[in-house]
Amino acid sequence: AYCYHGQTLLASDKCGEAIRSLQESEKFFAKAEALCKEYGETKGPGTTAKPSGHLFFRKLGSLIRNTLEKCQRENGFIYFQKVPAEAPQLELKANYGLVEPVPFEFPALNAHWTPETVAAFDLTKRPKEDPAKPKPDEEVKPLKEPNIKPQKDSGCQIS
Numbered sequence: 001a002y003c004y005h006g007q008t009l010l011a012s013d014k015c016g017e018a019i020r021s022l023q024e025s026e027k028f029f030a031k032a033e034a035l036c037k038e039y040g041e042t043k044g045p046g047t048t049a050k051p052s053g054h055l056f057f058r059k060l061g062s063l064i065r066n067t068l069e070k071c072q073r074e075n076g077f078i079y080f081q082k083v084p085a086e087a088p089q090l091e092l093k094a095n096y097g098l099v100e101p102v103p104f105e106f107p108a109l110n111a112h113w114t115p116e117t118v119a120a121f122d123l124t125k126r127p128k129e130d131p132a133k134p135k136p137d138e139e140v141k142p143l144k145e146p147n148i149k150p151q152k153d154s155g156c157q158i159s
Contacts, residue, residue, distance in 0.1 A: 016081030017088045022068040024087040
């Protein structure tokens, strides 16, 4: 988040704050990289996932370094802004690209669902089926099949 915030600050000509944001991003990236390498070296059941080798993680590291170098270079040539000691605050509440969630409410119960109706669905009161008594098999009546004989006089001609 600090990396992308630094890019946004650079685009709005706040190079000093962008440098500080990217330095903060570099610090957190180094911490995350150490944790990922430690996670990849642990022994135990499961897959051998190595988060530090994933494409996003590798690209993010080079993106942070390249953007920080660009900011420092441009600040030395163009902006000459002071780098603040405190990292800029991130806006954690997004104000674009997201819709407000609609709170879920259960619909009102229908008037037909009374306590007596619900009690009628008690499965313990259903009649028991006797597994020892087999169900009588219905006798299958044979069907009379039509007499199908090939007919030569169907009206089709091959020309």
